[in-house]
Amino acid sequence: MAVTAALRDILDGLRSTGAQVIAPGDDLYDGARRVWNGCIDRRPLAIIRCHGGGDVAAVVRCAAAAGVELAVRGGGHSLPGFSTSEGGIVLDLSPLGTVEVDPARRSAWAGGGATWATYDAATHVHGLASTGGLVSTTGIGGLTLGGGIGWLTRAHGLACDNLFSAEIVTADGEVLTVTADSDAELLWGLRGGGGNFGVVTRFGFRLHPVDTVTGGMMIFPAERAEEIAGFYREWAHTASRDFTTMLVWLTSPPADFVPDGLRERPAIAVVGCHVGTLDEADAELAPLRRLAPVADLYEAQPYPQLQTFFDADLPAGGRYYFKGGFLPALSDGALSTINRFMHDKPSTWCELDMHHMGGAVRDVADADTAFADRQADFTYNIIAIWDDPSLDAVHREWTRAFADALAGFGSGTAYVNFLSDGSETDTVRAAYGADRYDRLVALKRRMDPTNLFRLNQNIRP
Ligand code: FAD
DSSP states (O other), X not given: OOOOHHHHHHHHHHHHTTOEXXXXXXXXXXXXXXXXXXXXXXXXXXXXXXXXXXXXXXXHHHHHHHTOOEEEESSSOOTTOTTOOSXXXXXXXXXXXXXXXXXXXXXXXXXXXXXXXXXXHHHHTTTEEOOOOXXXXXXXXXXXXXXXXXXXXXXXXXXXXXXXXXXXXXXXXXXXXXXXXXXXXXXXXXXXXXXXXXXXXXXXXXXXXXXXXXXXXXXXEGGXXXXXXXXXXXXXXXXXXXXXXXXXXXXXXXXXXXXXXXXXXXXXXXXXXXXXXXXXXXXXXXXXXXXXXXXXXXXXXXXXXXXXXXXGGSOTTSEEEEEEEEESSOOHHHHHHHXXXXXXXXXXXXXXXXXXXXXXXXXXXXGGSSOSOSSOSEEEEEEEEESOGGGHHHHHHHHHHHHHHHHTTSOSOOXXXXXXXXXXXHHHHHHHOHHHHHHHHHHHHHHOTTOSOOSSSOOOO
């Protein structure tokens, strides 16, 4: 790739500010250019690891001045690979990974490149937490800006619902502190509108008392999928808001806790996290236990431990393709479609996660954040997982056909963080719905009229 003399000067200038600049030929380059999804293999012009808002502003100004594509990286887990670029600059926020907790005010301040592992470890010391994702390795950045569904959703809302302040570097390289008082519309956009409006260098979250939780999963053989899913949809409506669950069509793990003969077999599981007492959790779990699962992993544990429950199942470097959407209800038609596609899944580890929403998600008004659909009872995520690149097309086609078949049961909107496609205007507009999308466009025109921040579920100005 051609590095112009002007750009070389800019990179040298950035080096002199203390930012770490990693370019092709450097020992660190191959590791630094990698992102979580192994399908993505791009070669940026440089990866610049920023240590503070000043570095970030310098990189933003340079990219804008040089007309070079700019990718912003938090935890690097974007499915479509939005946090890397072919021939552009990657602004890597990973050095901005520290988390400070103010227990008296029940708030946490996290650097824009922190992961949920770091965040939860810091807040847990004080018996506090706010909603993160289901695995500990994802970045707080992309997950929160897109919405954020996790173990605490029904008890404490989406990740973005707990965001009350953000320090942001704008497309002009200006540093702003955004709150509901300083700029309510921008805070609205940061709560669900993705990385479209600037680089968030610091997130301020409200915290809640969460310490030991009861979490895990119950596994049933896939032969009982129809019965268990039918039971679950009734049971989920009786669940308290302390209990966040999801129904997962998966393959049982090759683990000792699964009986002989049932390992690595298609299965259905009720996965969840209860934030009440163990007795309260047991009372809510009792009807499920009466269904005689082949494995019951629910137990009391520190919240950060539950956060790592799925980490090993979704390793970095595997090949992945996701598609998702909202469902107002688990209709017979939706369930039989899911059972049919999961029966014909193209490889062992593909799964479908059906997240139960409601609870605290509905405490926030629809118009208060950019998140697409708070009224849907369920959000699904079709997760194709495979290793062999020659099977890419098979997995993508299966996922797309599955999503098309489920679309008829939903509203047409989708959670943007569960989309492997999503830089096309039609896809993003449909995901947010027309009215919300138009409001996002108005904010984008104010904050980023040249679309410098375009590697995201892009709102075109
Ligand atoms: P990155 O690839 O670094 O960034 C994703 C997008 O956000 C990019 O457009 C990037 O530019 C932008 N961005 C990131 N940080 C910043 C920042 N500080 N300022 C401005 N823009 C920024 N989602 C859930 O809701 N719940 C889950 O439980 C969940 N589990 C997941 C598990 C795995 C293994 C994976 C791969 C994804 C999961 N997701 C989940 C989806 C996840 O929310 C998105 O992939 C999210 O974009 C990841 O954020 P990141 O910072 O790690 O990614």
